Amino acid sequence: MDEIKTAILGASGYTGAELLRFLAGHPAFRVTALTADRKAGQAMAHVFPHFAALTLPDLVSIDQVDFSGIDAVFCCLPHGTTQDVISTLPASVKVCDLSADFRLRDVETYARWYGHPHQAPELQKTAVYGLTELARPEIRKARLVANPGCYPTSAQLPLIPLLRAGLIKADDIIIDAMSGVSGAGRAAKEANLYTEVAEGIHPYGIAGHRHAPEIEQGLSDAAGRTVDVSFTPHLMPMNRGMLSTIHVRPAAGVDAAALRSALSEIYRDEPFVRVLPDGGVPATRNVRGSNLCLIGVFADRVPGRAILVSAIDNLVKGASGQALQNMNLMFGLPETMGLDLQPLFP
Amino acid sequence: MDEIKTAILGASGYTGAELLRFLAGHPAFRVTALTADRKAGQAMAHVFPHFAALTLPDLVSIDQVDFSGIDAVFCCLPHGTTQDVISTLPASVKVCDLSADFRLRDVETYARWYGHPHQAPELQKTAVYGLTELARPEIRKARLVANPGCYPTSAQLPLIPLLRAGLIKADDIIIDAMSGVSGAGRAAKEANLYTEVAEGIHPYGIAGHRHAPEIEQGLSDAAGRTVDVSFTPHLMPMNRGMLSTIHVRPAAGVDAAALRSALSEIYRDEPFVRVLPDGGVPATRNVRGSNLCLIGVFADRVPGRAILVSAIDNLVKGASGQALQNMNLMFGLPETMGLDLQPLFP
Amino acid sequence: MDEIKTAILGASGYTGAELLRFLAGHPAFRVTALTADRKAGQAMAHVFPHFAALTLPDLVSIDQVDFSGIDAVFCCLPHGTTQDVISTLPASVKVCDLSADFRLRDVETYARWYGHPHQAPELQKTAVYGLTELARPEIRKARLVANPGCYPTSAQLPLIPLLRAGLIKADDIIIDAMSGVSGAGRAAKEANLYTEVAEGIHPYGIAGHRHAPEIEQGLSDAAGRTVDVSFTPHLMPMNRGMLSTIHVRPAAGVDAAALRSALSEIYRDEPFVRVLPDGGVPATRNVRGSNLCLIGVFADRVPGRAILVSAIDNLVKGASGQALQNMNLMFGLPETMGLDLQPLFP
Amino acid sequence: MDEIKTAILGASGYTGAELLRFLAGHPAFRVTALTADRKAGQAMAHVFPHFAALTLPDLVSIDQVDFSGIDAVFCCLPHGTTQDVISTLPASVKVCDLSADFRLRDVETYARWYGHPHQAPELQKTAVYGLTELARPEIRKARLVANPGCYPTSAQLPLIPLLRAGLIKADDIIIDAMSGVSGAGRAAKEANLYTEVAEGIHPYGIAGHRHAPEIEQGLSDAAGRTVDVSFTPHLMPMNRGMLSTIHVRPAAGVDAAALRSALSEIYRDEPFVRVLPDGGVPATRNVRGSNLCLIGVFADRVPGRAILVSAIDNLVKGASGQALQNMNLMFGLPETMGLDLQPLFP
Structure with a gap:
């Protein structure tokens, strides 16, 4: 070659x-x-x-x-x-x-x-929106791929299949997401100094983060209607990693097990997306440095609610790893080429 | 004396x-x-x-x-x-x-x-449940005070006044909370080793954490009806600090500004609870080592929703600080005695 | 007053x-x-x-x-x-x-x-050089006190008394010191971003750090001759704290126990300097947020060598705490006034 | 194959x-x-x-x-x-x-x-002691390789060639070394809890760490005489990484540049050992997750002294990476096979 x-x-x-x-x-x-x-x-x-x-x-x-x-x-x-x-x-x-x-x-x-x-x-x-697992045919033919944002990747991978299948309601989705500091880039800013970030947490961009419309675009496409999401990101004292805890309402007659089952089926053969079995809890340390996305599905105690949790490395599946995954497809290469590295733990 | x-x-x-x-x-x-x-x-x-x-x-x-x-x-x-x-x-x-x-x-x-x-x-x-700011008369007379849990303190301080006043709906409260590792105590457990916790995050006790019924007890009292909450705690790579991001639905005709205004009024003269002005974002680094609770109130982009954020030090206002605050009251001492230390930052 | x-x-x-x-x-x-x-x-x-x-x-x-x-x-x-x-x-x-x-x-x-x-x-x-414990009379009368640097404080507190007493040789002192990031201040610099500092260590200013001549000035005074030191600072992934591991050669007939004994005697009544008993290891977590300096003395395996270890909080005894200690003296106030806070652990 | x-x-x-x-x-x-x-x-x-x-x-x-x-x-x-x-x-x-x-x-x-x-x-x-770069012929023929300890690897790689060549004195070597917590393993011990380690540093095993005799064995072989070292390890608040700051005395007529030059020559073609140019400072973040060892050489301000600094990942070149490097040799495989991963930064 x-x-x-x-x-x-x-x-x-x-x-x-x-x-x-x-x-x-x-x-x-x-x-x-x-x-x-x-x-x-x-x-x-x-x-x-x-x-x-x-x-x-x-x-x-x-x-x-x-x-x-x-x-x-x-x-x-x-x-x-x-x-x-x-x-x-x-x-x-x-x-x-x-x-x-x-x-x-x-x-x-x-x-x-x-x-x-x-x-x-x-x-x-x-431009083709490059959420790889859900847009392969378009990506393969694209000349220009818009690589998804980190938060949108972590939110859309669990949500889009469920919306497409009508398994969750489209009108009450709440996403509390948490990101490592590398998402803020390497620019020298006081707010990102070690001393300002270490040993502390806080939300930011509440109700105003630019990834919200990106998430809503994807979810609206999936639902076939306009979807608004409540999206609150938080800054975490860690270099890498992103966790989204997502609150959804299953459709009538659907429970958390059914949501998990549907996601497991859809992502069954995916090399980079893994739906954990009942009780499995996604943790960012288990994807650090890798292109993996882990998804967990949980029944809530509150009737009519379920909780989805996804974990990615914001710099890999949330940025450069997915970009390479896309570029592999654009050049007709095996999708995992160069990407099959194990997570770094501890 | x-x-x-x-x-x-x-x-x-x-x-x-x-x-x-x-x-x-x-x-x-x-x-x-x-x-x-x-x-x-x-x-x-x-x-x-x-x-x-x-x-x-x-x-x-x-x-x-x-x-x-x-x-x-x-x-x-x-x-x-x-x-x-x-x-x-x-x-x-x-x-x-x-x-x-x-x-x-x-x-x-x-x-x-x-x-x-x-x-x-x-x-x-x-026993008197010792959420100090909201139960002073009973605490002053108590012989036995049950000091609140850390998560319940961080959730109830913003929520109870709003429920009492009927300013938020009681049936759709979602709490995503995050705690430093000290909340797990000093017992030697693999899960709390530095190597297992540093540089990573994950939820735990999803839909099954023991602080849920404690929160619900307080909220139900405040609402005058049974309240179920969706409560998801997350473990953070930091020694101290607790943040609760709480999603609520204001009552008809009530907006986020009205919620903030009500909380500001109720907590106006409190030495340890501060409701931040519009745009103020609670961060755990700003309460580290102190008995402070910071509360922020935000309009959500999703119509009909608002976001409350509270920050405490889980070991202080979430445990020992509030205990001393209560004991001061039980002995007729000034409530802030011994507790007026500034946060340690950085 | x-x-x-x-x-x-x-x-x-x-x-x-x-x-x-x-x-x-x-x-x-x-x-x-x-x-x-x-x-x-x-x-x-x-x-x-x-x-x-x-x-x-x-x-x-x-x-x-x-x-x-x-x-x-x-x-x-x-x-x-x-x-x-x-x-x-x-x-x-x-x-x-x-x-x-x-x-x-x-x-x-x-x-x-x-x-x-x-x-x-x-x-x-x-100007009076304000290493409090070793210059009280001059500080009390001073109008201008030059507050010592953090590294010089951590190095001189153990070394000066030993040099004054002739218990260690003046010509072979090696200091490997380690500081938290707050020592670099709050200026927005790429090198001090969380992502650049967390989870990593490195020396800096090797053989060229400006605190070296300050240390040498104090040690030369104490020894009554010119003292050169080997001084290598390291940046640590933590907000606060400073540790100096100091390699010395005891004078003829002097062993580590004698060094410890001499330091214990000199600092016996000091409120902020503690010489640990045999086997006691200074750790920065035990002084965090306090004005304490912990000193440990250890026999080395190499004949003719001993190891001194000191721990301070670089922002407190290494800066602002010592400054207040000095100002207390300058105004005839009790030296510990406002400074008797316990360390914050964890 | x-x-x-x-x-x-x-x-x-x-x-x-x-x-x-x-x-x-x-x-x-x-x-x-x-x-x-x-x-x-x-x-x-x-x-x-x-x-x-x-x-x-x-x-x-x-x-x-x-x-x-x-x-x-x-x-x-x-x-x-x-x-x-x-x-x-x-x-x-x-x-x-x-x-x-x-x-x-x-x-x-x-x-x-x-x-x-x-x-x-x-x-x-x-058994063959498997410090790969310095014992390839023996390792290739070995049936049992004793993989070196992490501290001994970081100390011996810079020191052995200099001792072999007689470029430094054998009788005054001081090693201050610092390790990430993973070196302590996964056993549940109070001392290794996040809360005990994060945001603090301390030495341990002063003058009594078991890696001292291992280092001395290698250095003695290289020097052709018994070598005692002063060796003081420190625990660092990070998962991975090891830095050794080593104080040596160059032989008569030898300066730091000559030491650097000699090491550069010896390690010129090594895939995993890199001697940095004048001014280059080894940092553990630059080897994290990789089998690299970075070495820096510095003139000291104190006449007759020089400073060597080495950085490795304690779990890779300090343990499993070097083990695989050795096993590759034992089976006649290319030494870098499976090991050519880039460091993970940030």
């Missing part, structure tokens, strides 16, 4: 580094360009010393990259700047975008949540 | 140590007996080296204590063994019990959740 | 906040001015929400303070800017400076390590 | 699990037996839920294993019990022992440090 020449745009952040961790052992993709405009000229091993053992191209600015020699682009740029960059890439390049720029189909919703008009609405129409 | 001779039963655990931290600087209570049956004979500074600078009595077994010379007992014994011990104490001794043994008024509910019949049902009838 | 009107300059950093934690319960000092030039106009509870329960003056810029009404100044400004500010204060104001600006007597040494000439060399001559 | 049938004895501990993490992706070894006497009958995914995605044999007791069908044994049993077990294995089985039982050549030294006579002194004579 010919090597697939690969660029990572925005390689000086954590999702870029996480892609490199997987690509370093991937038999098909070869990283030939790494960009970071403000760190152009630096060695990757200077920016991320843990890669000192790898042979990697130095960081360059995006305009220094000759994209005619590039087959695959992982785009890890900040929200907002991504649209312009991807618009200029040659049509021959396949793109997986880890930003939020192409996730929302409705550009008006985008404008409302992101504070400016979408700069590439035509391109947006071609 | 004469010194109040004070015993801590079960002083080798974290709540016992936390009591000592506050009592060391308390002008009225003097610790004259510390018990720990399995560590009897040891110096307290051996069991807790951070107390090396204090002059303290050695640990003894309970039967070595002459309770005729004791005025106040803080009981930090394990659930279940407490009933027998407290039954034998002289009537002259005032008791604040930090276990769950006297929290549930209904001994049948106790038997169902704790797996054995209550051993002191008559004594139970005399 | 009249209240002592107190200003904290640079109150938006961790040492300023830590001073406030102790001053909030101090019967003599009343905080009447808090400065933070870049945050002037903000409420302290906005900058440090954990102080929401305190009534405090808003932050102002230094030039807004009327120092004629101020008796005591704690100066928590960055190194370098401090000299100018303190030079302009009225002579009637007593000053405890937590920066490094007045710690080094030799202004040439200062210039070499800090990269610019000292701006107030005459004022420097009046 | 035929599969190598592999057993892990003592698979319910962290080193056993860590072996499985690497073996899961190893093309040559196939795990056919996992033992844990007290957990016999349990599924591995019950003991370690992070392996839920793997197909693995259930845990059995050692006496249930038919070793005639086993080619390779990784022995992760506790110190002391290992000797008996390995003595009974068929001669056809190649063994890498991760315990301390066969590391010390001198059985009298063993008896002194481990408190009982060695049970298999003849077998001990056949």
